[in-house]
Amino acid sequence: MSSETLSTSCVLDCPDTCSLEVTVEDGVIAKIDAAFDSGNPVTNDFICSKVRHFAKRVYHEDRLLHPMRRVGAKGSGAFTPISWDEAIEEVASRLGAIRDEHGGEAILPYYYGGSNGFMTDEFVDSIFFARLGASRLGKTICAAPTSAVAEDMYGKMAGVAFPDYVEADAILIWGANPKASNIHLIPYLREAKSRGAFIAVVDPVRQLSKDLVDLHLPVFPGADLPLALGMIDHWSKEGKLDRDFIEQHALGLEPLLKAASSWPLEKAAAEAGVDEVKLRELADRFASASRALLRCGWGLERNQNGGQAVAAVMAIPALLGKFGQRGSGFTLSNSGAGRMDDSQIWDRASWQTRVINMTELSVVLNTPPDPPIRGLFVFNCNPVATVPDQNGIIQGLSRDDLFTVVSEQVMTDTARYADIVLPATTFLEHRELKLSYGNYVVGATEPVIEPRGEARTNIALFSALGRAMGFTDEAFRWSEDDAREKIIAAIRLNGKPVSAEPLRAGKFHGYDFDGPAPIQFENVFPATPGGKIQLTPECLGERPYHYDPVRSEFPLALISPATSKTVSSTLGEFNLPELRATLHPGDAEPRGIKSGDRVRVFNELGEVMCHARVDERVRAGVVHIPKGAWMKSSLNQRVSTALTPTHVNVVAGGACFNDARVEVERLG
Ligand code: SF4
Structure with a gap:
């Protein structure tokens, strides 16, 4: 048996950006742990349980291993495998036809990329969609x-x-x-x-x-x-x-x-x-x-x-x-202390099409703008689980006149509505460079295993599509190595360039603040x-510090915070099997609800049926349903986003998940 321990970094959506050591036995991940004595400023020789168990995603039975074409009704999950050549040819020709008939803005790239870095989010993918003249996406679901x-x-x-x-x-x-x-x-x-x-x-x-x-x-x-x-x-x-x-x-x-x-x-x-x-x-x-x-x-x-x-x-x-x-x-x-200045790589400002707020996906799909969205390309994202108005999004994704491509690691709730599904690599199978938003490092990944099945990196995917559509940009001919070197050369941490060696080795690069820390x-x-x-x-805006409380006929505020089980919806395929709605005892008792009861949480947008938990740690007047749950975790295939509205914040158009107001009743 061959066994080796390899260095890499965690690039999931978390402020900590840990340094990892992954033990691989006969080409299979056997253990994921902290890199000991790595010098990483915050890892301190331990990591979270989520990433310790990330191999369950890599080897999950729902892992996508081959490109597939839909053969059943949208949402049915019925697909047949096709080759990558067929997939690229079909996606390129369908997107090209939509552009020619309805204009490039009828195509919407849909992504978030909290668990991605410079190499797999807003890089070659953006160059591709810019050349296509696609609509741009307002990334508002978090942190806008x-x-x-x-x-x-x-x-x-x-x-x-x-x-x-x-x-x-x-x-x-x-x-x-x-x-x-x-x-x-x-x-x-x-x-x-x-x-x-x-x-x-x-x-x-x-x-x-x-x-x-x-x-x-x-x-x-x-x-x-x-x-x-x-x-x-x-x-x-x-x-x-x-x-x-x-x-x-x-x-x-x-x-x-x-x-x-x-x-x-x-x-x-x-x-x-x-x-x-x-x-x-x-x-x-x-x-x-x-x-x-x-x-x-x-x-x-x-x-x-x-x-x-x-x-x-x-x-x-x-x-x-x-x-x-x-x-x-x-x-x-x-x-904000670091950045990747890609102005030497491409002219981002040349992409000047309309911007569609990602929080309003259900509105955009069901009350079409002009031109309507005819082609939706989802990657680094699972909107059916994570974006407001789940019912509206499902209705929109079910449209017969919408061509949907989903590039994903596992068969998500969104991928089930795709016309073409493309298998994507995880951070343990590809190169990545992640600017941390907490820890003062750029974390680098090196693949610790070969990509499973026919999974491809985003660079490989979008450069193949770019070539298939006849785009001549140099970026569509880059190898992963080329792309990484371009990015490393463009990174500035506290205004200073970085040395390539640690980043080529799957380690991290720290900052120099003229002192140990800012x-x-x-x-x-x-x-x-x-x-x-x-x-x-x-x-x-025009009314700074103006307060506008939510008014609703429904008495309880629904919140859907992150938990220690998932990273957004990533890992929800195995780590959050049973959805719970948690209430304060003062709200549960008058409704005759006890822990373990089956309940219906509802409002004007929809309903979620799941089990109740009664816990005084949630304040009175509030219902807590965790973020990132998958449809299969609830009793009626709906999660918290089925209850969250699509209106947006006056500041940067941010999502307003916590404006959901609901009622809860015990199911007999
Ligand atoms: S998710 Fe956060 S805590 Fe867990 S390994 Fe990754 S960076 Fe570390």
């Missing part, structure tokens, strides 16, 4: 409002590195659950706590243990904005704002303070459904800490007030002047005009 605020307010200034959390005196975690994603933050939180740090969490669900968290504020979904404004008003009245810092480094204070003045602490606490005494304690302890650190997550953006809420929360460190020391400041996404307003600064923090950023 936070990204817009981070850009406009701070110019995406590099955030506090996770290892520096141990230096903080107070840590405020708002809308993030490091237990589900970002588990490497937990040991740093524990160490900070052991050194005496005060740790507070704002989240509708108590996710972290009581021994770690000093204060938990179970905010009602969507009420983060009044909560943050209430704290700001309190600090303003108490003279806690750092006026000198604001004067020197920030603009746009007055509109923020004016909005905050409408939310005295008592009113803010009532609107958010939290204890006023606790809110005051949080505000006072955070403001009085010398090194105060904000971990802003993505949970608070998932509602129609989300962009405004993110801005109010992200303004906090500036208002209090909490910068300039290790362990002080904020972390949101750290991806210290905000000491060695990293806002990349905004004039270097000023914009406390009322333009992206907030």
Whole structure:
């Protein structure tokens, strides 16, 4: 038996970007573990259970091994294998015919790529769709409002590195659950706590243990904005704002303070459904800490007030002047500290077709724009499971006049609606370069096994399609090696080029911050005009910090957060077999619901039938159904997205999952 241990990196949608060691026996993955003593800044010799078991996806019975053509009704899952040559020829000719008859904009590439990197997302695929004249996609399903605020307010200034959390005196975690994603933050939180740090969490669900968290504020979904404004008003009245810092480094204070003045602490606490005494304690302890650190997550953006809420929360460190020391400041996404400048590779700005918001897929497919979408190419994405209005998306994908291609690793809920299914490689079978959005590294993967079956990389797929359609760009003739070298040459980390060796070896490349890590307003600064923090950023629109609560006849707020079981919907094929709707005892008892009961969760958009869990960790007035579940996990083939609306955030058009309002009833 041959056995070898190979280095690679985890590129899944997680801030940690771990260094991995994979043991391969006779060409088969036997074990996935942390790379020990790798020097990776945060891996610290352990990884999550999700990736430990990723081989179950690689070898799953639903793994796609060959190109296939649909032979049954859409959604039936009836396909017949075809060769890659046939598949490429058919996809190229069908897309070409749609372009010729309806125009290129009748074709929509649909992708997200949270678990992809520079090589497999928005690279050769984008060049292909640009040449086709296809519609462009607004990537709004996650992180659009936070990204817009981070850009406009701070110019995406590099955030506090996770290892520096141990230096903080107070840590405020708002809308993030490091237990589900970002588990490497937990040991740093524990160490900070052991050194005496005060740790507070704002989240509708108590996710972290009581021994770690000093204060938990179970905010009602969507009420983060009044909560943050209430704290700001309190600090303003108490003279806690750092006026000198604001004067020197920030603009746009007055509109923020004016909005905050409408939310005295008592009113803010009532609107958010939290204890006023606790809110005051949080505000006072955070403001009085010398090194105060904000971990802003993505949970608070998932509602129609989300962009405004993110801005109010992200303004906090500036208002209090909490910068300039290790362990002080904020972390949101750290991806802005690095980039891949592909302007030498292709002219991205030359692709100027219409933009379609990915959150509105069901609307676009069922209430067609002009021209209607006739060709849909889905890759790096599983919209039937993850995008709002599941019923509408299924209805749209069932259209006879829609040609749908899905490139995937396993037979997902979306792939079942494809006309042509194409088998895709996993990150253990292809090369990748991933700019982490948490850990300060670029992680590189090297294939640890041969691609299963006939699975192909995205570069191989889109370059073959480009050649088949007669496009002459050099990119469509690149090998994987060529592509990787082009990207490595274009990567800049904190403005500096990288050396290729570690990235060619499946390892990682760190940053140089003129010191071991960024210290905000000491060695990293806002990349905004004039270097000023914009406390009322333009992206907030015409009514900055305006609060608009959801009004609905349905009494309970539905949230669908990430869990430790899946990465978006990846791994849902085996790791989330039974869907549960979790309610607070105060909501369950009047409805006669006990743990284990079969329940129907419903609203005007649809219904989800599953089992109930009664748990006081979910706040009253809220139903929790996990993100990323597959149709087969529920009793009626529907998941949380069947209940989520398609309206979008005024900030960057972000998805509003947490605006879903529902009722729950026990099934007999
Ligand atoms: S998902 Fe996150 S914690 Fe798990 S191995 Fe990947 S980077 Fe590490």
